[in-house]
Amino acid sequence: MSITLSRPSFDRPLAETDRRGHAYVLWVQASLNRVQNAGLAVDGKFGPRTRQAVQAFQRRAGLSPDGVVGPRTEAALIAAGAPTPPRGGQTPVVPPAPIPSGTGALLGTETSPPATTFYTNLALGGEAPARPMTGIFVPNGYRPGPAVDLILYLHGHKGGFPSTSIDGYWKRPPFRLREATNASSKNVILAAPTLGPKSQSGWLTGPGGLDRYLDHVLATLHAHGPHRGMPERPALGNLILACHSGGGFPMRKLARSSQKSSASIRECWGFDCLYNTGDDTEWARWAADHPNARLFVHYQGTTVRYSSALHDRALANGSTNVSVTRSPAPDHNHVPLTHWQTRIDACRFLSNR
Numbered sequence: 445m446s447i448t449l450s451r452p453s454f455d456r457p458l459a460e461t462d463r464r465g466h467a468y469v470l471w472v473q474a475s476l477n478r479v480q481n482a483g484l485a486v487d488g489k490f491g492p493r494t495r496q497a498v499q500a501f502q503r504r505a506g507l508s509p510d511g512v513v514g515p516r517t518e519a520a521l522i523a524a525g526a527p528t529p530p531r532g533g534q535t536p537v538v539p540p541a542p543i544p545s546g547t548g549a550l551l552g553t554e555t556s557p558p559a560t561t562f563y564t565n566l567a568l569g570g571e572a573p574a575r576p577m578t579g580i581f582v583p584n585g586y587r588p589g590p591a592v593d594l595i596l597y598l599h600g601h602k603g604g605f606p607s608t609s610i611d612g613y614w615k616r617p618p619f620r621l622r623e624a625t626n627a628s629s630k631n632v633i634l635a636a637p638t639l640g641p642k643s644q645s646g647w648l649t650g651p652g653g654l655d656r657y658l659d660h661v662l663a664t665l666h667a668h669g670p671h672r673g674m675p676e677r678p679a680l681g682n683l684i685l686a687c688h689s690g691g692g693f694p695m696r697k698l699a700r701s702s703q704k705s706s707a708s709i710r711e712c713w714g715f716d717c718l719y720n721t722g723d724d725t726e727w728a729r730w731a732a733d734h735p736n737a738r739l740f741v742h743y744q745g746t747t748v749r750y751s752s753a754l755h756d757r758a759l760a761n762g763s764t765n766v767s768v769t770r771s772p773a774p775d776h777n778h779v780p781l782t783h784w785q786t787r788i789d790a791c792r793f794l795s796n797r
Contacts, residue, residue, distance in 0.1 A: 463513055463514070463518075465530075466488040467488070467530045468513075468529060468530060469488045469489065469490050469494070470487075470488045470530075471526075471527075471529045471530055472490070472494065472498070472513050472521075472529075473487070473488075473494055473497075475521045475526035475527070475529075476494075476497045476498065476501060476521075478525060478526055478569055479501070479521060479524040479525050479526055479569045479570055479572065479646075495511040496511075498511050498512075498513055498517065499511045501517070501520070501521070501524075501572075502517055502520075504570075504572060504573070504606065504640060504641045504642070504644070505517075505520040505524070505572050505573055506573055506606070506607075507520060520572060520573075523572060524569070524570070524571070524572035525567055525569055525576075549564065549565040550562065550563070550564055550565075550664070550667075550668055551563040551564060551565050551577055553668075554611075557584070557622050557623050557626055558583075558584040558626070559582050559583060559584045559585070559586060559670075560581075560582050560669070561579055561580065561581045561582070561611075561622065562579070562580045562582070562664055562665075562668055562669060563577050563578070563579055563580075563610075563611055564577060564578050564580070564660070564664055565577060566578040566637065566657075566660055567646070568637055568638075568639070568644075568645060568646030568647055568648050569644075569646030569647055570639070570640040570644030570645070570646045571609070571638050571639065571640055571644070571646070572640070573606055573607040573641075574602075574606065574607050574608055574609045574638050574640075574641070575607075575609045575638070576609070576638055577609050577610060577611065577637075577638050578610065578635060578636065578637045578638065578657075578660070578661070579610040579611060579614065579635070579636050579637075579638075580633065580634075580635045580661055580664055580665065580669070581622045581625060581633065581634040581635075581636075582633055582665075582669055582670055583622075583625050583626045583628075583631075583632070583633070583634075583797065584626050584797075585797040586631060586633070586670055586797060587631050587795075587797060588665075588669075588670040588671045588674070588678070589678070590676075590678060590679060591678055591679045591680065591681035592633055592661075592662060592665060592671075592678045592679070592680060592681055593630075593631065593632045593633070593681040593682040593683075593684075593793075593794050593795070594632065594633050594634075594635060594658070594661065594680065594681070594682070594683055594684070595625075595632055595633070595634045595635070595684045595685075595686055595788075596635050596636070596657075596658075596683065596684070596685055596686065596698075597621065597634060597635070597636040597686045597687065597688075597691075598636070598637070598639060598643065598645070598685075598686070598687040598688075598691030598694050598695050599613055599619070599636065599639055599643065599687075599688055599689075599691050600643055600687075600688040600689025600690040600691050600717070601641065601642045601643055601689055601690040602641050602642075606641035609638040610636050610637065610638045613636075613638075614636065618775075618777035618778045618780075618781055619688075619777070619780065619781065620781060621634060621636075621780060621781065621784055622634060624781055624784040624785045624788075625784070625785075625788065627785050628785045628788040628789050629789060629796050629797060630788050630789065630791060630794040630795070630796060630797065631794060631795045631796060631797045632684075632788065632791075632794050633661075633665070635661045637657070639691065639694070642690055643689070643690035643691045643693065643694060645694035645697075648694065648698070649694045649697040649698060649701075652703060653698075653701075654698050654701060654703050654705050654706070655703045655704050655705050658680055658683075658705050662677055662678055662679075662680060663677060665677075665678060666678060680705055680708050681708070682708060682710045682791075682793050682794065683705060683708040683709045683710065684709075684710060684711045684712070684713065684791070685698055685699055685709060685711075685712045685713070686712070686713040686714075686715070686780070686787075687713070687714055687715065687717050688715040688716065688717060688777075688779065688780045689715070689716055689717055689719075689776065690717075690719070691717060692714055692717025692718055692719065692720070692723065693719075693720050695712065695714065695717070696720075696723065696726055696727065696730075699712050699727075699730050700726060700729075700730055709734070709737055710737055710738070710791070710793055711737060711738045711739070711740065711787075711791065712730075712737070712738075712739045712740070713740050713742075713783075713787055714727075714739070714740070714741040714742070714743075715742050715771075715779040715780040715783065716742065716743050716744050716746065716747050716771065716776050716779040717741075717743075717747065718741065718743065718747045718749075718750035718751050718754065719746075719747055719750065720750070723750040723753075723754065724750045724751075724753035724754040724756075724757055725757065727739060727741075727754050727766070728754060728757040728758055728761055728763070728766075731758060731761070731763045731765050731766045732761055732763060734765070735763075735765060736765075737765060738765045738766070738767070739765065739766045739767070740767045740769075740783075740787060741754065741766075741767065741768045741769070742769055742770075742771040742773075742779055742782070742783050743768065743769075743770060743771060743779075744770065744771055744773065744775075744776055744779060746776060748770075751768050752768075754766065754768055755768040771783065
C-alpha cells in the first residue's frame with residue numbers, strides 16, 4: 445500500500461521530497477524505530493501499523509494525529525533524532541540509534557539541592573517534545589570510592605507537561621527525590637534519564653542498553669564528578685532499579701534482561717507501577733530467579749489488580765524476597781516520595797556517608 449497524503453498549503457512540492465515513494469516510507473519506518481522503538485518492519489509499505497506508529501509519534505510531539513507524514517511531522521522526526529530524509533529516489537541510510545559509550549557532553553550543573561547535579565546530553569530516543577538529557581545527583585557529603593552504588597530511577601507518564609526534561613521533573617514538589625536522597629544517610633548516587641511523555645525508554649531497554657547507560661553515568665562521574673582525578677574510572681557497585689507509574693514497564697524489562705550489570709541489581713522499587721498484563725507473572729519469575737535480590741512494590745487503588753496478583757503469586761511460590769504493600773501517600777504522584785528515604789535507609793548493603 446502506498447502512502448496516502450493530503451496536500452495542505454504548507455506541504456513542499458513532491459518534486460523536492462517524494463513522500464509517496466518507497467524510499468521515503470523506508471525512512472519513515474526506520475526513523476520511527478529509531479526515535480520511539482516502534483518495532484516496525486522496514487519494508488517500504490505504509491500499512492496500518494506504520495500509520496498507527498506515525499499517529500502515536502504525532503501525539504507525543506504535539507501534532508495533529510492524522511497519520512500523514514508532511515513537513516511538520518518530518519521536522520519533528522528529525523528533531524527527535526532521525527537523519528535527513530531521502531530526496532527524490534534516493535535510498536535512505538538510517539543507522540541504528542546511537543548508543544553513547546563513555547562521557548557525553550555536559551549540559552550544566554546545579555548545586556541546589558547540594559551537593560551537585562550533573563546534566564548530560566544523552567538521547568535515548570522517544571523523548572520528544574522534551575529535550576534529551578540525563579540527571580546524575582551526587583548527594584551532600586558523598587564519599588567517592590573505587591565503586592559506585594547507584595539508584596536508577598525511571599519516571600512515569602508526564603501528562604500535562606510532556607516537554608519537561610528531568611531537570612524540571614524532579615523540581616516539581618511530588619518528585620523531589622534528590623532532597624529525599626540527601627535526607628538519608630546512605631552513600632548512594634541517583635541517576636535518572638528523561639523518558640518520553642508516556643515513559644518511552646528508547647535504546648535503554650534494548651539489547652545492552654542498561655550496560656551502556658551505566659557506562660555513561662560512571663564515565664561522567666569520573667570526568668566531571670567526585671571521582672574526577674582518580675587514576676581509574678569507578679566500577680559499578682550495588683544497583684537499585686526504581687520506577688513510578690508508567691516507568692514500571694521499562695523497569696521490568698531492565699530487571700528481566702541478561703546483561704553484565706544485571707548481576708549488580710540488589711533491589712527493585714516499584715511505586716504504583718503495575719498496570720500491564722504480565723506484570724505479576726514476570727515479577728514473580730524474577731523473584732524466583734533472583735533469590736538474593738528483593739522487590740518492593742508500594743501501590744494505590746489504580747494498580748491494585750496486578751499488585752494483589754503479584755502478592756498472591758509470591759506467596760504461592762514461597763518467595764520471601766517480595767514485599768507488596770498499599771501506600772498511605774496522599775495521591776498517585778506522591779507514592780515515590782512517601783517511601784523514598786525509608787527504602788534507601790533500609791538498604792544494609794549501602795554504606796553510610
